[in-house]
Amino acid sequence: MKYSIMVNEGPYTHQASDTALQFCKAALEADCEIFRVFFYHDGVNNGTRFTVPPQDDRNIQKEWSKLAEAHEIDLVVCIAAAQRRGIMDAAESKRQGLSGDNIAPGFRISGLGQLIEGGIIADRQLVFGD
Amino acid sequence: MATKNFMFVNRKAPYGTVYALESLEVVLIGAAFEQNVSLAFIGDGVYQIAKNQKTDGIGMKNFSPTYKALGDYEVTKLYVEKESLEARGLTLDDLMDLTWEDEDEDYAEKPSIILVSSTELAAVMDEQEVVLSF
Amino acid sequence: MSTLHTVNKSPFERDSLALCVRLASKGHAILLIEDGVFGAMAGTDHSDMVKNAMETASVYVLGPDLAARGMSEDRVIDGIQVVDYSGFVDLTKRHDTCQSWL
Numbered sequence: 001m002k003y004s005i006m007v008n009e010g011p012y013t014h015q016a017s018d019t020a021l022q023f024c025k026a027a028l029e030a031d032c033e034i035f036r037v038f039f040y041h042d043g044v045n046n047g048t049r050f051t052v053p054p055q056d057d058r059n060i061q062k063e064w065s066k067l068a069e070a071h072e073i074d075l076v077v078c079i080a081a082a083q084r085r086g087i088m089d090a091a092e093s094k095r096q097g098l099s100g101d102n103i104a105p106g107f108r109i110s111g112l113g114q115l116i117e118g119g120i121i122a123d124r125q126l127v128f129g130d
Numbered sequence: 131m132a133t134k135n136f137m138f139v140n141r142k143a144p145y146g147t148v149y150a151l152e153s154l155e156v157v158l159i160g161a162a163f164e165q166n167v168s169l170a171f172i173g174d175g176v177y178q179i180a181k182n183q184k185t186d187g188i189g190m191k192n193f194s195p196t197y198k199a200l201g202d203y204e205v206t207k208l209y210v211e212k213e214s215l216e217a218r219g220l221t222l223d224d225l226m227d228l229t230w231e232d233e234d235e236d237y238a239e240k241p242s243i244i245l246v247s248s249t250e251l252a253a254v255m256d257e258q259e260v261v262l263s264f
Numbered sequence: 265m266s267t268l269h270t271v272n273k274s275p276f277e278r279d280s281l282a283l284c285v286r287l288a289s290k291g292h293a294i295l296l297i298e299d300g301v302f303g304a305m306a307g308t309d310h311s312d313m314v315k316n317a318m319e320t321a322s323v324y325v326l327g328p329d330l331a332a333r334g335m336s337e338d339r340v341i342d343g344i345q346v347v348d349y350s351g352f353v354d355l356t357k358r359h360d361t362c363q364s365w366l
Contacts, residue, residue, distance in 0.1 A: 026349035112159035
């Protein structure tokens with residue numbers, strides 16, 4: 001079973017990203033494939049490497065980055081939503097004449113087509129949001 | 131690529147949150163993939179296509195004209211739940227006139243809004259393969 | 265085609281569960297997750313609505329979200345099955361489409 005996942009909310013404010021993570025872990029344990037996780041709306045905020053959550057709590061961004069690395073999962077941050085909210089990779093930051101970038105390891109910035117493609121290619125599309 | 135039945139479910143009013151605007155952006159980009167697309171407006175989602183939106187006073191961009199372009203992008207099925215309209219004291223007349231041109235009938239202009247009861251909408255939803263909720 | 269509906273908001277906060285119940289079809293499944301788990305509790309103002317829904321769709325509740333909120337599985341409406349995340353995965357396999365009610 002191949003899954004395409006959409007995460008509509010940022011870390012901590014809503015449970016969406018946590019639930020998506022837990023679902024992905026359970027799916028991977030069941031030998032399923034996570035084809036893509038697409039971050040939209042405030043979900044793009046899962047992809048900044050500048051979060052410093054309290055030490056005694058989970059680090060949502062690092063959880064995603066670790067999962068992506070361990071299982072070669074494609075984590076995509078929507079470019080339109082990212083531009084609105086200030087999530088940048090080096091190339092985009094340079095293009096916009098900004099002084100830095102903040103994209104976290106394992107995340108890449110791309111277009112909404114990746115979301116639709118995920119829905120077409122995967123067996124199941126799940127949405128986690130508010 | 132396979133062709134799937136894609137439904138975009140809109141339940142939130144415009145402007146109070148970003149979901150209405152950003153879901154419309156997905157629909158427009160998604161149109162290029164030639165899937166079998168429909169939209170559902172349920173609950174407060176029906177307000178997204180209300181007529182006469184004037185946003186100068188709140189300093190936000192009025193994106194409602196973009197719904198008029200959906201027909202040109204071959205997104206021609208906009209299901210509006212009757213019960214949601216009625217609960218809000220609205221009728222079809224309160225909604226924008228959204229149309230598409232049927233090239234099989236000499237480009238005759240046809241309404242894109244399909245008013246459905248819950249039962250009818252449930253049957254349409256039962257046919258969907260990919261459902262995106264915002 | 266059968267659908268797995270997930271509802272993640274409390275019925276006391278939002279109409280997501282009511283709308284889901286209204287638009288689900290026979291043979292579908294409804295999984296209550298996150299704050300949606302309060303919809304699974306017996307003896308609330310929404311319990312009758314949920315019990316009626318169970319005549320159309322099978323209803324499940326995510327155990328870890330119940331436990332997190334201090335809700336005891338004993339007080340869940342009779343007939344609602346408690347599942348964990350692997351049960352959630354199983355449900356997505358058993359049904360052709362997943363639909364989230366946010």
